[in-house]
Amino acid sequence: MDADKRRQLRDAFGAFMTGVTVVTTNDAQGQPIGFTANSFSSVSLDPALLLVSIDKRSANFDNFTQCPHFAINILAEQQKETSNIFAQKIADRFSLVKWRKGEFSTPLLDDSSAWFECAMHQVVDAGDHAILIGKVEQFESCGTPGLGYYRGAYFTPYQNAESLIAGPNVVVSALIESAGQALVVKKESGYGLPSQTVNNRSVSETLKQVFDGLNIEASPGFVYSIWEDRQKKQQHIVFLCAQPTGSTLPAVQQGEWVDVHALAQLPVPDSAWKSLVDRFIRENAVGNYGLYYGDEVEGSVRHFFTPSHQEVV
Amino acid sequence: MDADKRRQLRDAFGAFMTGVTVVTTNDAQGQPIGFTANSFSSVSLDPALLLVSIDKRSANFDNFTQCPHFAINILAEQQKETSNIFAQKIADRFSLVKWRKGEFSTPLLDDSSAWFECAMHQVVDAGDHAILIGKVEQFESCGTPGLGYYRGAYFTPYQNAESLIAGPNVVVSALIESAGQALVVKKESGYGLPSQTVNNRSVSETLKQVFDGLNIEASPGFVYSIWEDRQKKQQHIVFLCAQPTGSTLPAVQQGEWVDVHALAQLPVPDSAWKSLVDRFIRENAVGNYGLYYGDEVEGSVRHFFTPSHQEVV
Structure with missing residues (x-):
């Protein structure tokens, strides 16, 4: 492969967006x-298995391919x-960074969006890299927005949205999903999402007030939907928000946790909300580990996860 | 692993953002x-190797693990x-979609952001999935913005930015990188990026005029940087833009192609531009296939790619 082709391949690989991780061991x-x-x-x-590739020219190639445990730290937007x-x-x-050792002695970086401590499961030789397959022994997700990498540069969708959103007529809503449940609030006209008008505050301050009002621990995430309410002259912006691993689904006074797939049955105020709910249900099943409700996987695995919460409507 | 833990693991895996692909074969x-x-x-x-995991419960598991060739289609924002x-x-x-067969007979979806036709290189058994490792035989990148997936939902950073940006005092600039070169224009105060004021147009229309003015083929991409010029009361928004695979670096009348690592030597108008350039140079070396200028890979591989263009300043 000549140099031109190689650069073109690198650029084409860059068309797949990713997060950014720091892989650690001793x-x-x-x-x-x-x-x-x-x-x-x-x-x-x-x-529970995951993988990461390591360059054979890496100074630490032998250390990483022969270690008994390694950790994956998924970086947050603040960790450029x-x-x-x-x-x-x-x-x-x-x-230069704050870190600690995990249960299996691997270095875990403070303030990562998520981390996984892994036992080495298999090393697969693959061209100029080796693929490290790890068996997840411990993990934690903090819910904070992740740092993105795309076409050779970082991107920070939440910070960007925060910089671009302004004005008294912006209403931000939080779509909070946790363990297959979404948080909805009952409004006069039907069920909706917890929301507040931005006014002269920042988006982060506004969303924090939404979380505080619900008395839940959550982090703001990416922009999920944007639409105009022309009658009320308001711009609606929905953020996909996340809770930390292991956080409970607290019984909130002003809201209810509803199984994502039951959202479709709720009475809704308008078509914008209806289309948002339908979209979220559909997309939630797309990923590698969707719940596979009638998707391309054979047979019904509707009860792949048994419900374990009583808050379900 | 109980159902709760499994859901938590799925949520933690979702903390790593990704693009979305459709994997195809016959x-x-x-x-x-x-x-x-x-x-x-x-x-x-x-x-040239890539990988994708396939669920063992997939109806087409045998077809995909035994096929001689398969294709990866990286989806664009419009392909939800x-x-x-x-x-x-x-x-x-x-x-339901437009598609064609590639040189190796694999189905390629029209309007994908990029595609790769692969020969099967290796199938690695990995828990409830198998990892298909493919050797890239043909590929193409179209430069269009990619569809993202994060925490169980799509996200579309470029479309979002387009929806959120408005106002006569917004200046959009295009940071166009192609094969290790970036396009700069000489302005009175030093070198900068090609840019235009949005006025009452959409961001897409404005960026299209920027590309047309340069007479180059490019697609708008993600928001790379946002800053305020308080003196001029302008908001500056820089989009990271891309060219299709194999497009030449045309000698543009109003601009010059400069090696990314040579950007630092250009005279610049102000500190905002200086910090943007420094950041881009640093980040461009981060990815899996950075050029490794003094990074963690042993030794100097500065000439890993030999320059093949004469437009370099």
């Missing part, structure tokens, strides 16, 4: 080591600098 | 088959419906 002397990678993918739910640190040749990278 | 009868997947990752540049079609159990999915 070397033979017990010192923490790590590198930035966007070649991560989840693989299997049961057993962390990504840069672990992508450059810097003497003591770990002195 | 069954034993020569009929096109395909499924939606976000478990894609590029693996190796030389040889295509993603839904290939994620659901629908009788004749291919009658």
Whole structure:
């Protein structure tokens, strides 16, 4: 492959957007080591497997292919600098970030959006890289918005939205999904999402007030939907928000947790809300680990997960 | 693993954002088959390898693990419906989309952001999925913005930005990178990016005029940077734009193609532009296939790609 073709291939690979991870372990002397990678993918739910590719020219190639455990830290929007640190040749990278050791002694970076401690499951030789397949032993998701990488550059969809949204007539709503349940509030005209008008506050402040009003722990996420209410001259912006791993679905005074697939049965105020709900139900089944309600997987696995919460309407 | 833990793991995996692909091949009868997947990752540049995971419960598991060739179609923002079609159990999915056969007879979806035709390289058993590793035989990137998937929902950063940006005092600029070169224009105060004021047009119309003015083929991409010029009371928004695979770097009257790593030497009008350039150079080396200028890979591989264009300043 000539140099031109190789650059073109690199650009074409870059057409698939990704998050950014820092992969960590300890070397033979017990010192923490790590590198930035966007070649991560989840693989299997049961057993819990994930993978990441490592360049054979990496100085730490042997350490990573022979380690008993490694960790994947999925970076949050605020961690651009962390990504840069672990992508450059810097003497003591770990002195520049806050970190701790996990249960399996792998270095976990503070403030990551999520982390996974893995036992090495398999190393697959693959061209100029090796694929590390890890079995997830411990994990945690913090719900904070993730840093994106696309066409050779970071992108930060939540921060961008925050910078672009302004004005007294903007209503922000929170679409909060957790463990297959979505939080809805009963309004005069039917069920809707918890929301507030931005007024002169920032979007983050406004969403924080929404969460505080519900007394739940959640983080704002990406813009999911935007529409104009021409009668009321309002712009509606829906943010997809997330809760940390293991957080309960608290019985909220002003809202109800509803199974995502039961959302379609709720009375709704208007067609904008109806179309948003239908879209969310459909998309929620798309990913690698959708619940597969009648999708391309054979047979019905509707009860793949048994409901374990009583808040379901 | 109990159902709660499994849901939590699924949510944690969802903290890594991805693009969306449709994986296609032909069954034993020569009929096109395909499924939606976000478990894609590029693996190796030389040889050119990529991977995608397939659920063992898939109706087409045997067809995909035994096929000689398969294709990866990376979906564009406009292809949400295509993603839904290939994620659901629908009788004749291919009658609902426009497609053609590639050189290796794999089905390629029209209007994808990029596609790769692959020879099967290896199938790796991995828990409830199998990992298909493909050797890229043919590929093309169209430069159009990609559809994103994050926390169980699509997101469309470019469309969102287009919906949120308005006002006469918004200046949009195009950061166009192609094969390691970026397009800059000489202005009175130093080098900058090609740009125009939005006025009452849409962002897409404005960027199209920027491209037309340069007489180049390019697509608008994600928001890369936002800042306020308080003196001029202008909001500056920089879009990361892309050219299709194989497009030349035409000698543009109003601009110059500059090697990304040479951008730092250009005289610049102000600190906002300086910081943008420095950031872009740094980030461009982060990905799996960065050029590794002094990063964590051992040794200097500065000449990994030999320059083949004469337009370099």
